[in-house]
Amino acid sequence: MQKGDQDFMPGETLKRVLYIDDDPDIRTVARMALEMVGGLEVEDLGDGREAVTAARRFAPDLVLLDVMMPNIDGPGVLANLRAEADTASIPIVFMTAKAQAHEVSRYRDIGALDVVSKPFDPMSLADTVRAIWAKRHD
Amino acid sequence: MTDGMDDRRSRLAATITRFVSDAQTKAARIAQLLPLAIQEKDAPQRDALLFEGERLAHGLAGAGGTMGFPGVSHAAVPVERFFLNLRGRANLADASIEAQGDLLVRALCGSVSGLDPAKPLERLLPAATSAGGVSPKSATRQDRGILLLEDDDAVAAEMAEQLEHFGYTVKVAKSLGEADALLKEFAPQAMIVDLGLPEGPMAGLEVSIRVPEHADTPFVVLSARGDLPARLAAVRAGAAAYFTKPVPVGSLLDALDSLIFREASESYRILIVDDDPLLAHCYADILNQAGMITQVVNEPLQVMEPVEEFRPDLILLDLHMPKCTGLELAAVLRQQDAYVGIPVVFLSTETSISGHLAAMTLGGDDFLMKPVQPDYLVTAVSARIARARVLRSMISRDSLTGLLNHTHIVDQLDMELSRAQRYNTPLAFVMIDIDYFKRVNDTYGHAAGDRVLQSLARLMRQRFRRSDYIGRYGGEEFAIILPQTDEIQALRLVDELRIAFMQIEHATDKANFRCTFSAGISTFPGYDDAHRLAEAADERLYAAKHAGRNRVFRAGDK
Numbered sequence: 187m188q189k190g191d192q193d194f195m196p197g198e199t200l201k202r203v204l205y206i207d208d209d210p211d212i213r214t215v216a217r218m219a220l221e222m223v224g225g226l227e228v229e230d231l232g233d234g235r236e237a238v239t240a241a242r243r244f245a246p247d248l249v250l251l252d253v254m255m256p257n258i259d260g261p262g263v264l265a266n267l268r269a270e271a272d273t274a275s276i277p278i279v280f281m282t283a284k285a286q287a288h289e290v291s292r293y294r295d296i297g298a299l300d301v302v303s304k305p306f307d308p309m310s311l312a313d314t315v316r317a318i319w320a321k322r323h324d
Numbered sequence: 325m326t327d328g329m330d331d332r333r334s335r336l337a338a339t340i341t342r343f344v345s346d347a348q349t350k351a352a353r354i355a356q357l358l359p360l361a362i363q364e365k366d367a368p369q370r371d372a373l374l375f376e377g378e379r380l381a382h383g384l385a386g387a388g389g390t391m392g393f394p395g396v397s398h399a400a401v402p403v404e405r406f407f408l409n410l411r412g413r414a415n416l417a418d419a420s421i422e423a424q425g426d427l428l429v430r431a432l433c434g435s436v437s438g439l440d441p442a443k444p445l446e447r448l449l450p451a452a453t454s455a456g457g458v459s460p461k462s463a464t465r466q467d468r469g470i471l472l473l474e475d476d477d478a479v480a481a482e483m484a485e486q487l488e489h490f491g492y493t494v495k496v497a498k499s500l501g502e503a504d505a506l507l508k509e510f511a512p513q514a515m516i517v518d519l520g521l522p523e524g525p526m527a528g529l530e531v532s533i534r535v536p537e538h539a540d541t542p543f544v545v546l547s548a549r550g551d552l553p554a555r556l557a558a559v560r561a562g563a564a565a566y567f568t569k570p571v572p573v574g575s576l577l578d579a580l581d582s583l584i585f586r587e588a589s590e591s592y593r594i595l596i597v598d599d600d601p602l603l604a605h606c607y608a609d610i611l612n613q614a615g616m617i618t619q620v621v622n623e624p625l626q627v628m629e630p631v632e633e634f635r636p637d638l639i640l641l642d643l644h645m646p647k648c649t650g651l652e653l654a655a656v657l658r659q660q661d662a663y664v665g666i667p668v669v670f671l672s673t674e675t676s677i678s679g680h681l682a683a684m685t686l687g688g689d690d691f692l693m694k695p696v697q698p699d700y701l702v703t704a705v706s707a708r709i710a711r712a713r714v715l716r717s718m719i720s721r722d723s724l725t726g727l728l729n730h731t732h733i734v735d736q737l738d739m740e741l742s743r744a745q746r747y748n749t750p751l752a753f754v755m756i757d758i759d760y761f762k763r764v765n766d767t768y769g770h771a772a773g774d775r776v777l778q779s780l781a782r783l784m785r786q787r788f789r790r791s792d793y794i795g796r797y798g799g800e801e802f803a804i805i806l807p808q809t810d811e812i813q814a815l816r817l818v819d820e821l822r823i824a825f826m827q828i829e830h831a832t833d834k835a836n837f838r839c840t841f842s843a844g845i846s847t848f849p850g851y852d853d854a855h856r857l858a859e860a861a862d863e864r865l866y867a868a869k870h871a872g873r874n875r876v877f878r879a880g881d882k
Binding site: 209211212214215216218222252254283304305306308 | 332335336339340342346382383385386387388389390394401
């Protein structure tokens with residue numbers, strides 16, 4: 187099961203989250219919510235093009251990212267992360283407005299773990315993410 | 325640590341303030357973009373303008389609620405979709421489209437004006453100032469806890485006992501003063517309030533004002549009075565219901581159930597029939613944002629299948645459509661008994677009153693003038709659906725148990741069987757009969773017998789899904805329709821129900837007693853005719869009784 191130093195198998199408890207969203211205000215609130223309410227370690231990013239670099243540096247347990255972003259969208263970031271051996275196994279959760287059932291299926295089909303609706307409630311975001319994390323092997 | 329907290333607090337405050345001013349700028353820009361796009365003749369340039377509007381609205385939709393301003397998100401979603409859908413169109417110079425778009429944009433601008441950054445800050449502050457793991461302010465309410473505010477000891481004792489039979493935890497206060505003290509430690513999910521108390525003839529109404537934490541706790545009023553001034557005062561105080569004494573316990577229980585489990589009640593479903601997909605989706609978005617489920621039909625001639633499948637609570641119908649007008653469609657719907665009760669609301673651009681009168685005769689319930697104000701659409705639709713649901717349940721439900729009555733269970737079985745045949749899914753039909761019920765009535769009285777029926781009804785409602793249908797078939801006979809359920813699953817469910825029911829202790833002043841039931845199950849495929857399906861279940865029930873009662877029989881059991 188062990189591959190090497192550069193490969194990270196996500197640990198059993200959720201500790202580190204990489205949050206990617208082009209909206210700086212949402213990034214501030216999300217970061218605060220995940221850190222303060224959820225007790226998580228958070229790194230946030232505004233441009234999805236830097237996702238692989240940031241993931242390598244920060245070694246997150248999970249990546250939470252917005253679907254609609256300029257420059258590169260959610261699925262694009264997912265593809266980039268999956269293309270690199272050392273970031274390929276990090277679970278990815280999308281965030282998008284009012285996802286319909288068929289859209290959620292589509293995102294799961296391309297490899298996302300789950301989808302969180304926007305706008306999210308900052309007071310319960312950490313719980314939502316933890317619950318998704320807990321069911322990741324289902 | 326205080327420095328850290330202050331720093332976080334001021335960062336959060338700055339973020340929210342920035343969001344508010346950004347939102348106002350974005351909304352103003354969107355307001356400019358719509359007319360610019362409409363006037364732009366060059367297609368790629370027009371699309372670019374529309375795309376900009378869509379992206380700005382998308383940003384507001386995704387952030388509003390998070391920042392603490394859900395109204396902004398609600399107003400922005402329909403705008404985003406409106407711009408998105410405009411991109412397909414060759415010609416935007418349509419007066420009704422312009423007018424509708426204008427209304428949506430104005431609603432958005434309204435939602436971002438006068439926003440106070442301080443308000444959400446208070447709610448988000450725990451996030452900014454806690455060291456981790458803080459739950460929001462609202463205290464957890466006592467599960468099924470009721471505060472009974474009643475100064476008559478006998479009435480209070482009787483009512484509390486009845487409610488406790490049905491799983492509620494009741495605390496009694498005999499005056500406003502006692503209620504105040506009680507509410508400091510007890511957080512009920514609902515309150516039952518006698519109008520007249522030691523403090524005054526309408527003192528009961530003051531209970532939700534006096535304790536601010538309970539301003540939102542729903543309450544029902546009980547009173548020996550039923551006069552208009554008393555009822556009006558109750559309405560003004562926000563009472564959810566008004567019962568005159570003596571109160572039928574069943575009605576009170578139903579009211580409490582619907583208050584406490586309000587969030588669990590089924591979302592409103594609206595079918596939108598409009599040949600213009602842009603407007604149809606615009607209304608759908610507005611209603612979706614308000615938490616309703618919608619389906620759009622652009623081809624009026626294809627409306628019947630969605631009506632049957634989607635089972636809308638209300639139909640929004642465009643009055644003027646080619647091929648088949650809204651009037652004609654409404655008339656067709658009203659021909660059929662099953663659809664007579666569904667409210668129909670016309671969307672009209674007609675200004676002549678005679679046109680409206682004709683429409684109402686032919687089956688419309690109301691009019692909304694296009695272009696439609698988002699707030700008005702949501703309110704008008706909700707109000708109509710709420711009343712229609714109440715009326716429908718009065719007609720189709722048994723008053724003692726609240727379950728479907730015989731006629732409706734039979735009708736529903738027909739419909740569900742058709743659906744099962746169409747989609748080739750299994751369906752189970754169950755007949756249940758309480759054992760030795762006549763003996764219960766004879767020994768303990770009819771009131772006790774009624775309570776047994778209510779207990780079983782309540783138990784069934786708790787254990788089955790929203791998509792299952794539970795009915796009172798006869799005196800002590802019940803029927804359950806279980807769509808998408810096969811024989812094995814049905815057997816398991818009903819047997820678990822049997823065991824649970826058998827354990828209930830029914831209390832009377834004479835003695836406590838228990839009851840059992842026998843049941844028979846029949847399924848589709850197996851029987852593909854509703855009549856024969858019902859007969860088969862009945863035969864199985866009879867066999868179960870013969871074999872000794874207190875058991876569930878399916879095909880082949882002896």
